[in-house]
Amino acid sequence: MIFLSTGFAVFLAAVLVLAFLAPPRIKPAVLLAASLFFYGFFCLSFLLLLLIQIVFVYVCARGMGKCVGLKRKSVLLLSVLGVLGPLFVLKYLNFIIRSVVSLFSSTTSEKPLAWLGLILPVGISFYTFKSLSYLLEVYHGRLAIEKNPIRLGLYISFFPQILAGPIDRARNFLSQLPSAIVFNPAHLSAGLKLLAWGLFKKIVVADQLARYVNVVFDRPQDFQGLGLLAGLIFYSFQIYCDFSGYSDMAVGLAKTLGLDTMDNFRYPYFSRSIAEFWGRWHISLSSWLRDYLFLPMAYALSRKIKAERFLLIKTEFLVYGGAMGITMLLCGLWHGPSWTFVLWGGLHAFYLITSRATKKARSGWLRRLHLRPANVFLIGWKMLTTFCLVTLAWVLFRSPSLSQAWLYLRSISFQLPRSGIGQLLYLGSLLFIFIVADAVMKSKDKIRFLKNIPVPVQAMVWALFLCLIIILAADTSNEFLYFQF
Amino acid sequence: MAGQDIQTIKIKKFIWGSLCLAVSFFLFDRLLFLALRFGATQYYASLKVQEFPWRKPAGAGIGQILILGTSRSNFGFDDDVLSAVLNKKVYKEARAGCYPQYHYYFYQKYKKIFRPPSLVIYGLDYFIFENDSSDLNLVRLEETVFWERMNPRRAVNPASPWLSRVSWLYRLKPKTDEWLADLWNSLGKPDEREESAAKDSSPRHGLPRLRRGRQRGMPREVIVEKPLSWDKRFYNPFPGKEGLFLDRLLGDLDGDGVPVFLVFLPDYIGSNETNFEQEKYKKDISRLATRHHKVHIIDFNTPEKFDLNDFDLYWNGGWGVTNCHLDDKGARLFTGQLAREIKKILKAGQTENKPSNR
Numbered sequence: 001m002i003f004l005s006t007g008f009a010v011f012l013a014a015v016l017v018l019a020f021l022a023p024p025r026i027k028p029a030v031l032l033a034a035s036l037f038f039y040g041f042f043c044l045s046f047l048l049l050l051l052i053q054i055v056f057v058y059v060c061a062r063g064m065g066k067c068v069g070l071k072r073k074s075v076l077l078l079s080v081l082g083v084l085g086p087l088f089v090l091k092y093l094n095f096i097i098r099s100v101v102s103l104f105s106s107t108t109s110e111k112p113l114a115w116l117g118l119i120l121p122v123g124i125s126f127y128t129f130k131s132l133s134y135l136l137e138v139y140h141g142r143l144a145i146e147k148n149p150i151r152l153g154l155y156i157s158f159f160p161q162i163l164a165g166p167i168d169r170a171r172n173f174l175s176q177l178p179s180a181i182v183f184n185p186a187h188l189s190a191g192l193k194l195l196a197w198g199l200f201k202k203i204v205v206a207d208q209l210a211r212y213v214n215v216v217f218d219r220p221q222d223f224q225g226l227g228l229l230a231g232l233i234f235y236s237f238q239i240y241c242d243f244s245g246y247s248d249m250a251v252g253l254a255k256t257l258g259l260d261t262m263d264n265f266r267y268p269y270f271s272r273s274i275a276e277f278w279g280r281w282h283i284s285l286s287s288w289l290r291d292y293l294f295l296p297m298a299y300a301l302s303r304k305i306k307a308e309r310f311l312l313i314k315t316e317f318l319v320y321g322g323a324m325g326i327t328m329l330l331c332g333l334w335h336g337p338s339w340t341f342v343l344w345g346g347l348h349a350f351y352l353i354t355s356r357a358t359k360k361a362r363s364g365w366l367r368r369l370h371l372r373p374a375n376v377f378l379i380g381w382k383m384l385t386t387f388c389l390v391t392l393a394w395v396l397f398r399s400p401s402l403s404q405a406w407l408y409l410r411s412i413s414f415q416l417p418r419s420g421i422g423q424l425l426y427l428g429s430l431l432f433i434f435i436v437a438d439a440v441m442k443s444k445d446k447i448r449f450l451k452n453i454p455v456p457v458q459a460m461v462w463a464l465f466l467c468l469i470i471i472l473a474a475d476t477s478n479e480f481l482y483f484q485f
Numbered sequence: 486m487a488g489q490d491i492q493t494i495k496i497k498k499f500i501w502g503s504l505c506l507a508v509s510f511f512l513f514d515r516l517l518f519l520a521l522r523f524g525a526t527q528y529y530a531s532l533k534v535q536e537f538p539w540r541k542p543a544g545a546g547i548g549q550i551l552i553l554g555t556s557r558s559n560f561g562f563d564d565d566v567l568s569a570v571l572n573k574k575v576y577k578e579a580r581a582g583c584y585p586q587y588h589y590y591f592y593q594k595y596k597k598i599f600r601p602p603s604l605v606i607y608g609l610d611y612f613i614f615e616n617d618s619s620d621l622n623l624v625r626l627e628e629t630v631f632w633e634r635m636n637p638r639r640a641v642n643p644a645s646p647w648l649s650r651v652s653w654l655y656r657l658k659p660k661t662d663e664w665l666a667d668l669w670n671s672l673g674k675p676d677e678r679e680e681s682a683a684k685d686s687s688p689r690h691g692l693p694r695l696r697r698g699r700q701r702g703m704p705r706e707v708i709v710e711k712p713l714s715w716d717k718r719f720y721n722p723f724p725g726k727e728g729l730f731l732d733r734l735l736g737d738l739d740g741d742g743v744p745v746f747l748v749f750l751p752d753y754i755g756s757n758e759t760n761f762e763q764e765k766y767k768k769d770i771s772r773l774a775t776r777h778h779k780v781h782i783i784d785f786n787t788p789e790k791f792d793l794n795d796f797d798l799y800w801n802g803g804w805g806v807t808n809c810h811l812d813d814k815g816a817r818l819f820t821g822q823l824a825r826e827i828k829k830i831l832k833a834g835q836t837e838n839k840p841s842n843r
Contacts, residue, residue, distance in 0.1 A: 006645040185499030211669070422672030455498060459505035460513075467513045470654045471521065471661060 011038065012253070015159075019257055020183040027178040028154050031257070035159040039123070046121035049086060054153045056082050057131045058146075061138045065145040076139045080132060087128045090120050095337030123163045125334060127156050129288055134170040136292050143171050151177055160253035164246050166264040166284035173261070180258040187258050194252030196462065197441060200469050201245030205434045207474030209238040212427055217398050220408040225415030228408060230424050235398055236391045237431055240269065243282070267442060269390075272382035274351040277390055285334070289327050298323040320356055325349045335397070340405060344396040351389055510652075518653040522635045525664040529624040529631050537625050539598060542576040544568025548603030551595065553588045554579035558608025560800065560810035561750045563820040570824035573603055582619030584610075585731035590626035592734055601741040604827070609749050609770060611718070611760040611807070614725025620660070621667045635660055705812065707796040708755055708803025715805035720762035723769040735777040746827055747774060749784040751791040751819055753802035756809035781830060785819060 015034045022030045040047035060079030067075055134155065137143035146152040155173050216223050216231030223231065247264035254261045264284050271277035278286045301319040310318055325346075332345020371378050392409075399405035444450045453461075542549055543564035550573045552562050558579035568575045576599070578591055588607075595602075623630045634640075637653045640660070649656040724732070738745050747770060757763060767784065774780040785791045792798060798815030801808060811819055 006647055185495045189499060189502065420672070423669065426669075426672060455502045456505040456509075459502050460509040463506050463509035463513050466510060467517050467654055470514075470652060470658060471517065473658075 012256075016188075016256060019181055024178045024181075027181045028148070028150050031159075031181070032150050032154040032157065035154060035157040035162065038159040039157060039162055042122055043119075049121055049124075050127065050157055053083065053086070053127065053131060054149070054156050057135060057156065058149045058152050061135060061145050061152075062147075064135070064138055072139065076135065079135050083128055083131045083135065087124055090124065092333075092337045099339075126165045126167055127162055129167045129285070130156050130161075130170070133167065133288060133292065137170055143174075146170070146174060158254070160250040161261065164243070164250070165282075166247055166250060166262050167288050168261045168284065173259070176259050180260070182258055184258055188256050191252045191254070191256030193462070194248050194255060196466060196469070198245040198248030198250075198252060200465070201241040201248065201434075203473040204469055205430065206238045206241035206245060208430055208472070209234045209241070209427060211474060212423060213238050213398075217404075217408065220404070220411055224411070225413040227420060227424070228412045229414070230427075232391055232395060232408075232412070234427060234431070235394055236269070236387070237434070239394065239397070240265070241434070267438070269387050270383060271386050272379060273386055274348065274355055274389060277386055278348075278352075285331070289331055293330065294323050294327040297326060317357065321353045324352050328352065340396045340399055340402060343402065344393055347393045347396065351393075514652050514654050518637065518657065521654070521661055521664075522657075525620075525635065525661070526631060528664065528668070529620060530628070532621070532624060537594065540576070542574035544574050546572035546574055549574045549576055549599060551592075551602040551605045552577040552579055552608065553583075553591070553605065554608025555583055555610045555613075556581040556808075557610055557750050557810055558606075560812075561608060561816050561819060562606065562823075563813075563816045566817055566820040567606075567824050570821065571828060576602070579608060580622075582622050584613060584616055584618045585727040585729075585734060586630075587618035587622050587626065589730040589734045589737075590623065590630075592737065594626060596741065601738075601743050603743070604831075605738055605743055605745045606823075606827075607745060607747050609747055611720065611752075611763075611766055613731070614723050614728045614769070615721035617726040619667075620663050705796075705799075706801040706803075707753055707799050708806055709796045711755065711804055715759060717759055717761045718807050720760070720766045720769075722765065723773060728773075732773060732776065735773070735780055739777045739779060742779070744779045744831070745777070745781070746830075747780060747782045748823065749782070749786040751785045751793055751798075751811065751815070752809040753796060753799040754793045755803035756806055757786065757793060759803075759805055759807055783823065783826060785823065791819060791822070 011034070015031070018030050018034075019027055036047060036051070039050060057079070060075060060082065064072055064075045064079070134143070134146075134152070138145055146155075151174055154177070155168075155170050158168075158173070161168060213231055213235045216228060217235070220228060220231075244265040251261050251263065262284055264282060266280040266283065268277050268281040271280055298319050301322055302315065305315045305319065308315055328345040328349035329342055330345070331348070332341040332343070335341045335344070366373070366378070395405045395408055396402075399408060440447075440450070544567070546568060550567060550571060552558060552564075552567075552575060554562075556579070559577065559581075562577060562579070564575040564577055567573075576595075578588070578595075583591075620631055620634065635657060637656055640649070640656050642649045642656050642658050644658075645655070654661070735745060749767065749770075752760070760766075763786070771782060774782055786793070788794075796803075798811060798818065800810045800812040800815075802810070
């Protein structure tokens, strides 16, 4: 059962009615049952693994509460290993064995452990990170131990978030239970609007772009010049619309129930630097990596290196570079067991470290050129360069292999394609309309005119929008890209 | 009290908004549907003015063999081999998106232009009763078909019959998609389109026949490693979307005295195990054949008749892949065997309505 099905619509309606009608104490149990039903719909063995994880996290957190000092640390270590274990075995073991074997042999099987019949459960990367977040918060004493296993289970398995995030924080989620789950027409309406907007992003924009992108990336040798460049730009927007569309739907679904979840995207392609991009792209993951990987690593390293300079490099920079390098490589690996993802993360680490290293020099140039940071052209230039760098890195993310990525990059030129101009124009127009609509959505609360539209007119606009979704929805519906992670 | 009033106002506003949404949706849905139907009809009508692209039959000999089918038949039958063994010219009308309704209308035109053929080879497809002919193909033969197909009273979108009741746009979404896909394709290949327009405006029979075996130069895509599990495909039974047209076509051929060979083309073992309801499919065809005279069934999709394990004979297919096509080598081998069998049957004067591979 996925969000884009009639079955899900019926399921959602039933969940809303039951959740709103249930007494406050039972509301979390109703939602937990709904979440487990939703997840179990994919595969019962996946559900079993999830249940084991919930029980394990609950027991470990309770255990942690009873221990102090080294014992507490040991329990944390054990629980982290226990939570990461299934993810490691199911997602990365094949990759590691394959990579090690390929060092000694030229012929390696794509899946050396295929005989074990291991299948990667959908959403495992997301609920594993949620579990880790809860355990680490409890360990550091920033969050009280959740005594009610139903509430904890609901946090880990909450159906709008389990398949592809956002990786919400336990504190934010648990603090809203159960008081927030009440029927509120404003919440319901806002949630459904967000759901429709996410649907539009996914099945109209992303899936339409996918028709072109899939062909270009599958057979880059058949395309020339600008066709490839357009394919790359379209992919940048495809992945954005696909994933942010899903996130909007997830946030909208939670909103219908009255729950506020964290935003996952904040117009990332308007970023002026790569660092800002990571503050706007997949925010729940990037903030997770910052809080639980980058900062602890950076603190640990800075505590170890006391000298101001190490190997002639400023310690501060060395610490930043080291921690950022490892964080981004792991971020790449989180997306999938493939060297293309690792390199993608590595490239972003390179961007971030270089940006940090050249910050002073760049500020100096700007002073010499008498350019103020608020200069419109400078802002535009920064946005454009950031977009280009991010888009360049997407080649690694999308290509099935490094050779394919290289082939793609090598073939890009500024030569006009001989055919397919009509398709490029159509998709370009669609993209333009989407960017304008997205900008309107972004600033709808600031524009007075939009706030004062009468209800019937608003309803007409949304009705027209729904009709357009039906018409323009791509005939070949693709699975959400982030489901594979 | 004030809080309660605000809540009541909010609920009233919500109900009023929902009502307006429902009414607006109903109106926009119908209006946009009518506009789309008009647009699509105009588009296909513009194609209809072009003449049907008849080709020159392949090979030489006395009489003509008509091959009908889908892309499986296009790839699977080698015209040259067939022509050489049976000493007849071959006209093949087989490609993706061509199912019984298309073949029925095609035959009506064909016999007016060439007169009824000496024999018809009909390449069967597991999805023969599941899929329907593409509008783009059909409207070139029969103008009224598209309008009929866009009739909202008769249509149901199988993806969600429930939503189909609510929205006309959704009900006919597959048809709209087909039109949009045709538009999309026409945007993508201007060169090919010009070429096809040029072909269309050429005089009848003046064009060279299409080269058989378009798979030449394409990489082989056969999944040879059997996975632990794979998606399997149910068979959609007769009559399905266009099965009655096959029945009508066989009836017409009967009336014209044309012997028909319904041929099960070989599929790679992986695809056979994916399209797993082969028995039901074959039974349906057998039942259909018994309703007509001069209809023979030749089944090459059995290991006794053809090697289903040798991936070197196939261009694509495998476990989890429903589509399977023979490659050049496979097509030559299969057509040679088939032609010899047809020759034997014709010689023996077997006209009984019995499967010949018993």
